[in-house]
Amino acid sequence: MKNAPTYPISGRGPADHDVRDQIVAAATEHFSRYGYEKTTVSDLAKAIGFSKAYIYKFFESKQAIGEMICANCLREMECAVKAAVDEADRPPEKLRRMFKAIVEASLRLFSEDQKLYEIAASAATEHWQVTLAYEKRIQEMLQAILQEGRQSGDFERKTPLDETAAAIYLVMRPYLNPLILQHSFDSAEEAPAQLSSLVLRSLSP
Template structure:
């Protein structure tokens, strides 16, 4: 790892500690720089804004999430099982992450509101996984054929959005969300079944 990459990693670690303790809104670039014993000007050379740091922080956590999702999508289970497991995993991971650290909610909100391109890119990546499951379900003979898998994956995302974004969890308990997700998946599965 070169010096720049190492410094970027150190910045993300320091920012992560601040975000965890004080929250995104109460963290400043000068505080992150002070924690690293560097000038604020030097910090701006690596990240032009606190939002850039937050996005880089979120991207670093994508790697683990993507590995988990790929494991589900590539498993030998039937497509229906993988579709349910995919959505259960998204719900459980996101809910537990926010439930353990309420300050992450602030960071997620900032990125979603101020960087819609980031959220759209993540949704597009998720659709690729859903398309693979749908394609496999069609090939297995359990799902009805479809001419536009991308659009179908997008509609599944729309139907399950409540279980994807922590901003919507404010007034819900995990047991309620699990029950609602299972009911939603039952409806979706009935709609996907080959007639």
């Protein structure tokens, strides 16, 4: 994907080596079938047809492979959210679209494949760098919308910007964090419109 966002990944060997992509593709399929927690590097090596030592030439651990898979998912989610925001002209609509896109992207990537969901859950539990980077990017995107809204007169300016951004992010977080998302499925359909409307009312000048 051209100009796609990059995420911090721990790896070995050439970053653009075809074997890395081959390992990640095979691991994604294997994790999807058997689950992340129950799969070992030895299992992956046997499934792919490589030796365990050869896989370690490209990835230092199973987590490193999981990070690459997770990064691919988060990159897709971030691009979907950014595309939705960029389609809107004014800050209030950008915020609405951001809420909607985050929920849709999270549900699409985390609920369609329960086995791969385990990777996202592990990433959130163990605070992998890829998840921290994704959350930071979403926060930056949110703050940029708020700043634009203040400049255009659509949003109030009295509350400190960082305080406002932090509060709104907490409202979004149940649909960003896979550990919380599993408890938010029932409200996912109506949540984006209701939450964004509530937030926009609080932002009125």
